[in-house]
Amino acid sequence: MSKAIIAALLGKALPELDLPGDLDFVVNIPPQPHLGDYATNVSLIAAKRLGRNPWQIAEQLAASLKNLDKNNIFTRIEAAKPGFVNFFLTDTYLQGIITEIEKQGDDWGKIKSTIGTKVLLEFVSANPTGPLHIGHGRWAVAGDIIARLLKATGHEVKTEFYINNVGNQVEKLAVSVRARRAGEPVPEDGYGGAYIADVKGETRDEMLENLLNQQKATLLALGIKFDNWFRENDLHDQGKVALIVTKLNDLGVTFNEEGAIWFKSQELGDDKNRVLMREDGRPTYFAADIAYHFDKFNRGYDYLINIWGTDHHGYVNRLKSALKVLGLPIERFEIIIGQLVSLYRGKELVRMSKRTGDMVTLQEVIDEIGADATRFFFAATDVNSHLDFDLELAKKQSNENPVYYVQYAHARICSIIKKSAERRAQNIDLSSLNHPEERALMFKLQTWPDIVFESARLRHTHRLTEYGKELAAVFHSFYEKCRVIGNPARLALVASSRITLHNILQMLGVSAPESM
RNA sequence: GCGCCCGUAGCUCAAUGGAUAGAGCAACAGAUUUCUAAUCUGUCGGCUAGAGGUUCGAAUCCUCUCGGGCGCGCCA
Numbered sequence: 001m002s003k004a005i006i007a008a009l010l011g012k013a014l015p016e017l018d019l020p021g022d023l024d025f026v027v028n029i030p031p032q033p034h035l036g037d038y039a040t041n042v043s044l045i046a047a048k049r050l051g052r053n054p055w056q057i058a059e060q061l062a063a064s065l066k067n068l069d070k071n072n073i074f075t076r077i078e079a080a081k082p083g084f085v086n087f088f089l090t091d092t093y094l095q096g097i098i099t100e101i102e103k104q105g106d107d108w109g110k111i112k113s114t115i116g117t118k119v120l121l122e123f124v125s126a127n128p129t130g131p132l133h134i135g136h137g138r139w140a141v142a143g144d145i146i147a148r149l150l151k152a153t154g155h156e157v158k159t160e161f162y163i164n165n166v167g168n169q170v171e172k173l174a175v176s177v178r179a180r181r182a183g184e185p186v187p188e189d190g191y192g193g194a195y196i197a198d199v200k201g202e203t204r205d206e207m208l209e210n211l212l213n214q215q216k217a218t219l220l221a222l223g224i225k226f227d228n229w230f231r232e233n234d235l236h237d238q239g240k241v242a243l244i245v246t247k248l249n250d251l252g253v254t255f256n257e258e259g260a261i262w263f264k265s266q267e268l269g270d271d272k273n274r275v276l277m278r279e280d281g282r283p284t285y286f287a288a289d290i291a292y293h294f295d296k297f298n299r300g301y302d303y304l305i306n307i308w309g310t311d312h313h314g315y316v317n318r319l320k321s322a323l324k325v326l327g328l329p330i331e332r333f334e335i336i337i338g339q340l341v342s343l344y345r346g347k348e349l350v351r352m353s354k355r356t357g358d359m360v361t362l363q364e365v366i367d368e369i370g371a372d373a374t375r376f377f378f379a380a381t382d383v384n385s386h387l388d389f390d391l392e393l394a395k396k397q398s399n400e401n402p403v404y405y406v407q408y409a410h411a412r413i414c415s416i417i418k419k420s421a422e423r424r425a426q427n428i429d430l431s432s433l434n435h436p437e438e439r440a441l442m443f444k445l446q447t448w449p450d451i452v453f454e455s456a457r458l459r460h461t462h463r464l465t466e467y468g469k470e471l472a473a474v475f476h477s478f479y480e481k482c483r484v485i486g487n488p489a490r491l492a493l494v495a496s497s498r499i500t501l502h503n504i505l506q507m508l509g510v511s512a513p514e515s516m
Numbered sequence: 517g518c519g520c521c522c523g524u525a526g527c528u529c530a531a532u533g534g535a536u537a538g539a540g541c542a543a544c545a546g547a548u549u550u551c552u553a554a555u556c557u558g559u560c561g562g563c564u565a566g567a568g569g570u571u572c573g574a575a576u577c578c579u580c581u582c583g584g585g586c587g588c589g590c591c592a
Contacts, residue, residue: 278590314587480556
């Protein structure tokens with residue numbers, strides 16, 4: 001919230017001092033309290049560009065900014081060491097945040113974005129040939145939260161799951177199921193997991209539908225619903241795959257060899273050329289995927305986001321180069337790569353293999369540690385980093401899990417509010433809120449919109465969990481030192497803390513219990 | 517071999533090129549006659565895998581080495 005205010009002030013101050021307006025500076029919270037509530041490095045950046053003394057610029061900027069601060073949001077704005085400009089917020093401004101939070105309620109933290117684009121977010125898209133694994137769970141949670149973040153920052157978002165119900169693997173599934181039922185060994189390249197025995201349905205499509213429904217149920221257990229389930233076979237049935245191959249052919253980026261139609265991807269930076277149509281006339285997955293993304297853009301979306309597992313990362317350039325050739329704006333097509341989860345039971349690595357059937361499913365993990373903890377755990381790390389997930393630890397420590405720490409803060413506040421029988425007065429004098437613990441809490445609360453904005457921009461779900469833990473910690477610390485009941489101003493502060501905690505948990509898709 | 521991702525405290529992870537690299541868990545020592553102890557306070561713990569480079573400033577950017585994950589199908 002304050003960052004936008006500071007950025008606006010800088011927007012006025014920079015031209016006043018004849019400084020460039022396109023500087024790549026940042027506004028952040030400095031590491032030490034004595035350095036202020038916020039700081040900017042704009043003078044350092046400007047000095048580098050102009051070959052000037054950063055300290056001199058910082059001093060001029062500080063004076064100019066203070067002059068522009070008509071609403072007296074800041075007590076001091078001053079230059080510091082190499083050339084930072086430090087900002088100190090007034091207590092009055094921070095107290096005003098409480099009123100603001102109560103006014104906004106569930107909308108507190110949401111911000112209107114000027115971007116306002118229609119976004120299609122595709123994620124999970126697991127093959128319908130088996131249960132979801134723990135990696136799917138991680139990517140699913142990431143996608144679901146990113147969707148919430150984008151909606152909260154003014155985007156119109158639709159989520160989609162692409163069902164690969166065409167191809168060799170779905171035939172293998174049916175063969176495997178039938179073999180198992182007949183008491184015969186499944187083929188070498190078939191699916192040997194224990195779940196094969198439980199697949200229902202007579203036809204191949206019924207089996208796929210059965211497994212898809214299991215996947216849907218698992219996702220629903222995590223609170224994840226998709227706006228659209230897109231079936232690959234529709235692309236084929238509607239001739240959209242054939243059309244794409246024709247288009248590429250017309251563009252002169254294909255060639256025939258060994259009876260197959262190839263895409264000249266090597267000319268476009270790929271390691272080798274790729275087959276679009278097989279020798280037997282069936283299109284490859286690649287051809288269908290080009291058609292799929294062509295279709296996405298044609299459905300009127302301004303921006304596409306995919307979350308792909310790391311096992312598909314080698315595929316990114318191939319697909320983008322094809323879409324580029326087709327004239328699509330690939331700068332508005334973003335692919336987030338989700339790294340895998342290594343599952344441990346204690347210190348022992350659990351190998352995940354559908355083939356051997358030795359795998360822990362996502363459903364089992366949810367059953368063991370609960371949806372809230374599962375979501376929080378998966379959200380708590382950068383989806384692009386490897387994650388070592390110890391099931392024993394997650395179970396054993398369930399009471400010390402960070403998710404309970406955050407939830408507990410919420411429950412504690414609900415208890416206080418319940419216990420303070422007096423109705424809150426309308427115009428509470430908040431000016432007494434100026435002790436360090438109170439100030440720390442107010443300051444933390446007012447950063448929430450900035451957290452939402454940055455989490456959305458960077459697609460970082462773990463910023464939300466980090467913030468949740470931090471806010472809970474600041475609250476618990478405040479609670480230890482400041483008695484609330486009987487103090488209307490503190491009660492208002494606590495009420496706005498509850499709203500913020502609730503909204504954090506809401507964004508994470510984790511429940512906010514009123515008692516624990 | 518080539519490509520992408522990663523390597524930060526004993527463990528799991530943070531840190532939009534910024535100021536003295538932070539949390540949780542584990543370990544140790546304390547705190548409650550009063551609003552939820554699923555809490556709080558303190559201590560211990562680091563040459564950010566290693567070596568160079570870029571600059572006012574590097575965990576972050578570049579090069580190389582080592583180590584790990586994942587790719588490199590007319591599978592999806």
